[in-house]
Amino acid sequence: GAVVSQHPSRVICKSGTSVKIECRSLDFQATTMFWYRQFPKQSLMLMATSNEGSKATYEQGVEKDKFLINHASLTLSTLTVTSAHPEDSSFYICSVHGGGGTDTQYFGPGTRLTVL
């Protein structure tokens, strides 16, 4: 399956600052990537679908101006949490759609964001 990396793995920032999280597909050209958010002891919540070369599709209730997504190449999507606040603290996970009709998603290792 596809190998997906995320950077950074952990970030701590002050309230009001912006944080960029990178998601890379290392061995697969991904036209579609997904961004999820996971709170402690909970399941994954899809935030948005990142489409290479076009605007991301956001799920209901997710602020697009708050969570900026850029998918500039087939191997890189970035999520920027703008003006982060403590309630944005969470585990952010990206995934790559495997394609080929299998509908399998391959996940990155996640990024732990803590906003002080």
Next chain:
Amino acid sequence: AQSVTQLDSQVPVFEEAPVELRCNYSSSVSVYLFWYVQYPNQGLQLLLKYLSGSTLVKGINGFEAEFNKSQTSFHLRKPSVHISDTAEYFCAGSTGNQFYFGTGTSLTVIP
């Protein structure tokens, strides 16, 4: 609407005992089904998947699952668990590009 239900939020089991993690799906169309494992502070790792064909699917780490259309289930099983199997397990379904996840089952293996 499509959905996946994991019936048990927590499953404690003794080491070397068998385990079954339950998952039921609801879908009016053909569905692909998956099991993922998540270790603490890590992403999700694909254990196994059912796309079509044989209803008994074997995955990594000795896990297997059986697709049962009549019971709309896709339970995950392992005949003998190890301490290292302690993790969160997610059942997921897909009818297209989008996944829908279950709420997860926390498996704790007791020495």
